[in-house]
Amino acid sequence: xxxxxxxxxxxxxxxxxxxxxxxxxxxxxxxxxxxxxxxxxxxxxxxxxxxxxxxxxxxxxxxxxxxxxxxxxxxxxxxxxxxxxxxxxxxxxxxxxxxxxxxxxxxxxxxxxxxxxxxxxxxxxxxxxxxxxxxxxxxxxxxxxxxxxxxxxxxxxxxxxxxxxxxxxxxxxxxxxxxxxxxxxxxxxxxxxxxxxxxxxxxxxxxxxxxxxxxxxxxxxxxxxxxxxxxxxxxxxxxxxxxxxxxxxxxxxxxxxxxxxxx
Amino acid sequence: xxxxxxxxxxxxxxxxxxxxxxxxxxxxxxxxxxxxxxxxxxxxxxxxxxxxxxxxxxxxxxxxxxxxxxxxxxxxxxxxxxxxxxxxxxxxxxxxxxxxxxxxxxxxxxxxxxxxxxxxxxxxxxxxxxxxxxxxxxxxxxxxxxxxxxxxxxxxxxxxxxxxxxxxxxxxxxxxxxxxxxxxxxxxx
Numbered sequence: 368x369x370x371x372x373x374x375x376x377x378x379x380x381x382x383x384x385x386x387x388x389x390x391x392x393x394x395x396x397x398x399x400x401x402x403x404x405x406x407x408x409x410x411x412x413x414x415x416x417x418x419x420x421x422x423x424x425x426x427x428x429x430x431x432x433x434x435x436x437x438x439x440x441x442x443x444x445x446x447x448x449x450x451x452x453x454x455x456x457x458x459x460x461x462x463x464x465x466x467x468x469x470x471x472x473x474x475x476x477x478x479x480x481x482x483x484x485x486x487x488x489x490x491x492x493x494x495x496x497x498x499x500x501x502x503x504x505x506x507x508x509x510x511x512x513x514x515x516x517x518x519x520x521x522x523x524x525x526x527x528x529x530x531x532x533x534x535x536x537x538x539x540x541x542x543x544x545x546x547x548x549x550x551x552x553x554x555x556x557x558x559x560x561x562x563x564x565x566x567x568x569x570x571x572x573x574x575x576x577x578x579x580x581x582x583x584x585x586x587x588x589x590x591x592x593x594x595x596x597x598x599x600x601x602x603x604x605x606x607x608x609x610x611x612x613x614x615x616x617x618x619x620x621x622x623x624x625x626x627x628x629x630x
Numbered sequence: 631x632x633x634x635x636x637x638x639x640x641x642x643x644x645x646x647x648x649x650x651x652x653x654x655x656x657x658x659x660x661x662x663x664x665x666x667x668x669x670x671x672x673x674x675x676x677x678x679x680x681x682x683x684x685x686x687x688x689x690x691x692x693x694x695x696x697x698x699x700x701x702x703x704x705x706x707x708x709x710x711x712x713x714x715x716x717x718x719x720x721x722x723x724x725x726x727x728x729x730x731x732x733x734x735x736x737x738x739x740x741x742x743x744x745x746x747x748x749x750x751x752x753x754x755x756x757x758x759x760x761x762x763x764x765x766x767x768x769x770x771x772x773x774x775x776x777x778x779x780x781x782x783x784x785x786x787x788x789x790x791x792x793x794x795x796x797x798x799x800x801x802x803x804x805x806x807x808x809x810x811x812x813x814x815x816x817x818x819x
Contacts, residue, residue: 522708525682528682573713578714
């Protein structure tokens with residue numbers, strides 16, 4: 368164990384990058400869960416992994432491939448105009464298949480495939496941090512508007528159509544934001560850690576929170592706390608970051624157990 | 631005040647794969663509470679569905695005054711089992727948080743909507759529509775799940791409805807429409 372490594376300047380950029388992702392992903396996850404699209408993160412993460420591997424095969428930057436694949440997936444999902452998990456299940460299987468086949472046919476692709484699976488936060492750069500900062504700015508700017516529209520559309524689904532507003536643009540804007548977030552996160556912390564940050568904190572918060580605002584605070588607070596613990600543990604004990612974060616988040620789910628469902 | 635109706639159905643025939651109801655014509659004007667009444671399955675909800683695109687307009691026209699906004703409460707409001715939205719947060723979505731809610735809702739404002747009874751939630755969603763700024767409010771079977779006390783509260787709300795607004799109420803309960811002094815239009819297939 369080497370606790371001093373936690374404060375090594377070498378890890379400042381990765382730490383900040385992961386911290387911003389841990390803050391934003393669960394907030395988006397709350398709306399993903401509201402729309403009953405909790406499989407979105409895993410489906411998109413697998414597709415972005417496939418995009419990253421394909422990019423290597425094509426000789427371009429994996430982050431560009433991951434972002435391109437995520438945007439393409441969001442567009443396809445938008446074209447189907449369906450909410451729910453079935454589209455994301457299809458994307459998940461396609462992404463998994465394409466990523467592994469791509470990895471099997473390229474040495475670097477195989478390296479990246481392993482990295483995306485386990486997470487490679489400690490090797491992230493200023494480019495990744497820049498993307499995370501842009502994501503935080505985007506969520507801060509569009510979040511309040513998106514939040515109200517998504518909640519209104521969920522609880523009063525006829526409101527937009529009765530007022531001749533198409534929900535298509537709203538759905539596409541949200542799907543693209545989620546796709547962008549998942550692509551950035553998959554590149555930094557891996558497929559499962561990304562999925563877990565989107566799924567787990569809202570899953571806990573929805574049960575224990577007394578309001579929507581508190582659910583957002585609980586989601587972000589839980590994720591950031593788990594991230595800080597996982598970051599320190601993974602460095603101190605020289606463990607891969609992704610599995611440590613997922614394990615920490617899953618343990619935090621114990622908070623949900625004593626609170627019964629009310630209906 | 632414009633002389634044009636807030637909402638106007640002109641010889642509307644609506645349905646899904648084929649026509650279900652119509653032709654039906656009516657005008658909804660300011661201060662009006664118009665009740666569409668008829669037995670279950672006669673096509674009342676299909677008729678108002680033409681307003682949202684939920685049903686298909688086969689012939690006729692649904693016209694609305696330019697700039698008019700519509701609040702629409704569907705027959706079965708979306709009810710979640712594990713979503714932590716509070717009643718006052720739901721009212722904020724439709725702009726109904728700026729007006730004092732009816733008495734049965736006042737004690738429930740800080741309660742999660744998934745912990746309300748069916749009748750309480752129904753009254754809340756009705757108030758979310760009536761308490762907002764929309765000039766046209768469509769309520770599809772608003773008395774569903776309501777106990778007598780909640781129905782009384784709903785009747786009071788409709789009596790007190792703003793004079794610059796029109797309310798379209800779809801119901802199979804003709805006696806409720808009598809209570810709220812609604813103009814009644816019988817709908818048949």
